[in-house]
Amino acid sequence: MFNVKISLFARTRDLEHNIDNLHDKIIEMTMVFKEAVDIYLKERRSETYRHVSKKIKTIEHDSDKLRREIESKLYEENLIPDLRGNILKLVENLDRVINLFDEVAHKFYIEQPEIPEIYHGQLRELVAQVADCAENMAIASRAFFRDLVTLRDYSQKVYLLEHQSDKTAAKLRRQVFESDMDLARKMQINNFVEEVADIADLAEDCIDALLIFAIKREI
Amino acid sequence: MFEYLFFLSSGLFLGWSLGANDASNIFGTAVGTKMLRFRTAAAIACVFLILGAVASGQNTAETLNNLGGVNTLAAAFTVSLSSALAVLMMLKSGISVSISQAIVGGIIGWNVYNHKPTDMDTLASICASWICCPVISGALAVLLYLCVRNILHHTKVHILWQDMAVRVGMILTTALGGFALGANNMANVVGVFIDSNVFSPLKIGNIYTLNGTQVLFLLGAVAACIGIFTYSQKAIKTVGKNVLSCSPTVAWIVILSESLVLILFSSETLERFLLSINLPPLPAVPVSSTQAVIGAIVGIGLVKGGKGIKWSLVLKVVSGWVATPVIAFVLSFISLFFMENVFKQTIFMP
Numbered sequence: 001m002f003n004v005k006i007s008l009f010a011r012t013r014d015l016e017h018n019i020d021n022l023h024d025k026i027i028e029m030t031m032v033f034k035e036a037v038d039i040y041l042k043e044r045r046s047e048t049y050r051h052v053s054k055k056i057k058t059i060e061h062d063s064d065k066l067r068r069e070i071e072s073k074l075y076e077e078n079l080i081p082d083l084r085g086n087i088l089k090l091v092e093n094l095d096r097v098i099n100l101f102d103e104v105a106h107k108f109y110i111e112q113p114e115i116p117e118i119y120h121g122q123l124r125e126l127v128a129q130v131a132d133c134a135e136n137m138a139i140a141s142r143a144f145f146r147d148l149v150t151l152r153d154y155s156q157k158v159y160l161l162e163h164q165s166d167k168t169a170a171k172l173r174r175q176v177f178e179s180d181m182d183l184a185r186k187m188q189i190n191n192f193v194e195e196v197a198d199i200a201d202l203a204e205d206c207i208d209a210l211l212i213f214a215i216k217r218e219i
Numbered sequence: 220m221f222e223y224l225f226f227l228s229s230g231l232f233l234g235w236s237l238g239a240n241d242a243s244n245i246f247g248t249a250v251g252t253k254m255l256r257f258r259t260a261a262a263i264a265c266v267f268l269i270l271g272a273v274a275s276g277q278n279t280a281e282t283l284n285n286l287g288g289v290n291t292l293a294a295a296f297t298v299s300l301s302s303a304l305a306v307l308m309m310l311k312s313g314i315s316v317s318i319s320q321a322i323v324g325g326i327i328g329w330n331v332y333n334h335k336p337t338d339m340d341t342l343a344s345i346c347a348s349w350i351c352c353p354v355i356s357g358a359l360a361v362l363l364y365l366c367v368r369n370i371l372h373h374t375k376v377h378i379l380w381q382d383m384a385v386r387v388g389m390i391l392t393t394a395l396g397g398f399a400l401g402a403n404n405m406a407n408v409v410g411v412f413i414d415s416n417v418f419s420p421l422k423i424g425n426i427y428t429l430n431g432t433q434v435l436f437l438l439g440a441v442a443a444c445i446g447i448f449t450y451s452q453k454a455i456k457t458v459g460k461n462v463l464s465c466s467p468t469v470a471w472i473v474i475l476s477e478s479l480v481l482i483l484f485s486s487e488t489l490e491r492f493l494l495s496i497n498l499p500p501l502p503a504v505p506v507s508s509t510q511a512v513i514g515a516i517v518g519i520g521l522v523k524g525g526k527g528i529k530w531s532l533v534l535k536v537v538s539g540w541v542a543t544p545v546i547a548f549v550l551s552f553i554s555l556f557f558m559e560n561v562f563k564q565t566i567f568m569p
Contacts, residue, residue: 080379080382081252081254082252082253082466082467145378147375219364
C-alpha cells in the first residue's frame with residue numbers, strides 16, 4: 001500500500017516534469033530557430049547551419065517523445081479526469097507549433113531561397129516577432145497548469161505579437177512583389193514569409209483554445 | 220422473533236431506500252466527476268455508514284419518538300413501508316428525495332389516524348431543521364469555496380497536485396459522509412422499531428458488545444449498504460452531473476459541507492455546548508442529506524453568478540421535498556386503515 005502511494009506520488013511528479021520539459025522545448029526551439037534563420041541569412045547552407053538544423057530536429061524529436069509520454073501517463077494513471085481531454089488537445093497544439101518551426105527550418109535547408117539583403121532586416125524582425133509570440137504562448141500554456149491570472153497576461157502578449165507579425169509579413173510581401181525579381185523568386189520568398197507568419201497564427205489558435213480550457217479549469 | 224423480523228422487513232426496505240437514495244449525496248459528485256470509481260466510493264461509504272449507525276445512530280431517534288411514539292410492531296411496519304414506498308416512487312421518477320421527510324410524513328399519518336395529537340414543538344423543530352439544513356450547508360459551502368479558491372490563487376499549486384489532493388480529500392470525505400449519514404439518518408430507518416425491539420446483545424469477539432438497539436441499527440445499516448450497491452447509481456446521475464456542472468474541487472466542497480451539516484445535527488455534545496454559551500442549539504434531528512447537498516450546490520452556484528445552476532432541476536428536486544411527506548402521509552393513513560380493518564392488526568396501544 002505504502003509502495004503504491006509512493007509510486008503514484010513519483011509518477012505524478014514525473015508527469016509534472018514532462019509537462020514542464022515540453023514547455024522548455026518550445027522556448028528552446030524559438031531561440032534556436034531565430035539563430036538558424038540568422039545564420040542562414042549570413043552564411044546560407046553552411047556547416048554551422050547544418051549543425052543548428054540538426055539541433056532543431058533533435059528538439060522536435062524530443063518533444064514528440066514527451067507528448068507521447070504525457071498522453072499515455074494521463075490515461076494510464078487516470079489523472080485529472082475532467083480536464084484530461086483539454087490537456088491532450090493542448091499538448092497536441094504545442095507539438096504542432098514545434099513541428100511547424102522544424103518544417104520551416106528544414107525548408108530553408110532544402111530549398112535554399114536566395115533572399116536579397118535589403119529584405120534581411122525585415123525578415124529578421126518577422127522571425128523575432130514570431131519566436132516571441134511562440135515563447136509567450138509557451139509561458140501562457142505553462143501558467144494554465146498553475147496560475148490562471150498569468151495565463152491571461154501572456155495571452156494578451158501573444159495576440160499583440162501575432163498582430164505585429166501579420167503587419168510585418170504583409171509589408172515584406174508587398175515589397176517583394178513590387179521589386180524587379182522574377183516571379184518564381186518572388187513566389188518562393190512570399191511562400192517562406194507566409195510560412196514563418198503561420199507559426200504566429202498557430203500560436204494564436206493555441207491560445208484561443210487555451211482560454212476556453214481555462215474557463216473549465218476555474219473551480 | 221420471526222414475527223418481528225417479518226415486520227422489520229419494511230424498515231429494512233426503507234434502509235435499502237436510504238442507501239439507494241442518499242448514497243448519491245455522499246459520493247455522487249465524486250463519482251459523477253470521475254474522481255472516484257463507484258465501487259471504491261461505495262465500499263468506503265458502507266464501512267463508515269455501519270460504524271456511524273452503530274456508534275451514534277441512536278441520538279436522533281429520540282426526536283422521532285417525541286413526534287409520535289409508534290408503539291406497535293404492525294404500525295411500525297406500516298409507517299416504514301409507506302415511507303419507503305413514497306421514497307421509491309420519487310426515486311423511480313429520478314428525483315433525489317429526503318427519507319427524513321418521508322418518515323415524518325408517515326408518523327404524522329399514524330398520529331392523525333389514531334386521533335393522537337402531534338407534538339407541535341417537535342414538528343416545528345424538525346421543519347425548522349429542514350429549512351436550516353440547506354441554508355447552513357449552503358453558507359458552509361460558500362465559505363469553504365471562497366477559502367479554497369483563495370488558497371489555490373495564492374499558492375499556485377500545479378493542477379496535477381490539486382487533482383491528487385482533491386482525490387485524497389474525496390476519499391476522506393466519503394468516509395466522513397458515510398459516518399454522518401449512519402449517525403444522523405439511521406433513526407429514520409429503524410427508529411420506529413426501537414420500542415418493540417427484541418434483539419439481544421451481540422458479542423463481537425471479546426472486544427465489544429453491541430446492545431439490542433445497536434444490533435437493530437446494524438441491520439438497518441446493512442440494508443442501506445445493499446441499497447447503495449444495487450440502486451444508487453441512478454440518483455447519482457441527478458446529483459453528480461445534472462444540477463450544476465461542477466469541477467472536482469467544488470464536488471469535494473459539496474460533500475464536505477453536507478457531511479459537516481449532518482454531523483452538526485447529530486451531535487448532542489454540540490447541542491449542549493451551544494446551549495451552555497447561550498446560543499440557539501442545533502437539535503439532534505434527522506435532517507436530509509439531499510437538502511444539504513442541494514443547499515451546498517446552489518450556494519456555490521450563486522457565488523459563481525448563478526449561471527451554471529439548472530434551476531428547473533432544482534425546482535423539480537424541491538417539489539419532491541414537498542411531495543414526499545405528503546405522499547408518505549397519505550400512504551401511511553390508508554395503509555393503517557387496511558392493516559387495522561382487513562388484517563386485524565393492533566396499530567395503537569393506548
